Amino acid sequence: MCDTCGCNVTPGNAHLVDKKTVDVLTNLLQENDHVAAHNREHFERHGVLAVNLMSSPGSGKTSLLEATIEALGNELSMAVIEGDLETENDAERIRARGVPAVQITTGQACHLDAHMVHDALHDMALDDIDVLFIENVGNLVCPASFDLGHHANVTLLSVTEGDDKPAKYPVMFRAADLVLLSKSDFLEMIDDFDTNRAERHVRELANAAPVLTLSVKRPDSLGPWFDWLRESVIALGEGRVMNPRVQPEGATLHSGP
């Protein structure tokens, strides 16, 4: 009753304390999001399209980058940031094709965050680059929560993983700006992967992202992916605002409670 004036204080509770509730309403990832916004400014100042590639381990991210470098190397200037728990292997695969690559080994962390990408940018000559690919750590859960400052999320789902992965990992597939159903050369061997059903699962996440089917073993299947990439480079060059599809907390904060 008399908490405020302290008249109920006895020798036993002489360490006087005052209690109060502070309303905060901030995003739990605000530190990351600040650095991400800073990265995005870097990219935009240098006219670099930054694409975050996400998938399970082994869905074909590095292979797709190799095929993309092969096909578009003369047309676009590319660079790659590779995220893996361990090893420089993927960065070496990219460098072997004459494209600069920085490897980030995350050790325990199962995702890249904006700070790691920021540090990696110090090793890159952004002025010379049209497209920076950021190959995230293979994981369908954690990477979706961290804005890196990139412009678009590209999520791969290989046809050997099952067409219901979007329903099982809704946060990841909701965040996709483009879904690539990879390793389509296996479709003839796998009778229960239905590309239409995979697309329907993506739509049921209220996501209108294009869903493309491709295989690095079938170079002619890669055209629509290259077109998406070219159009995105042009859109950024024209000054179109490009943010990865889902930045929920930021959006919530900016529109108020």
Place this chain on the structure above:
Amino acid sequence: MHELSVCQGLIRQVERIAAENAATSVDRIVLKVGPLSGIEPELLRHAFTIAREGTVAALAELELSQGSIKVRCRLCGGAGEAAVNRLLCPDCGEWQVDVTEGEELLLLSLDLETSL
């Protein structure tokens, strides 16, 4: 498990707010962690017991609310609840909806103790 990184960020925010208010300890931390936030409440609780050690929040209780997922239809204006992997209009069944609730990952409030 990215919940530990999220928790470490949370603790840094809590420490800053506690210092701004000259608090000696934090009793309670209230979060909203929507079902579409990508955070598992149980993993976050576990990570919190690790991240809080040795900080001003060492004895703090963590209160999490999840809330529900709500959508509003762009086609017919229908609105209502939806499941995490079926974000569909409750009226017309189409997928062209906006999620109006369920993605939050917010620090709502802190209960602080200050010495007089």
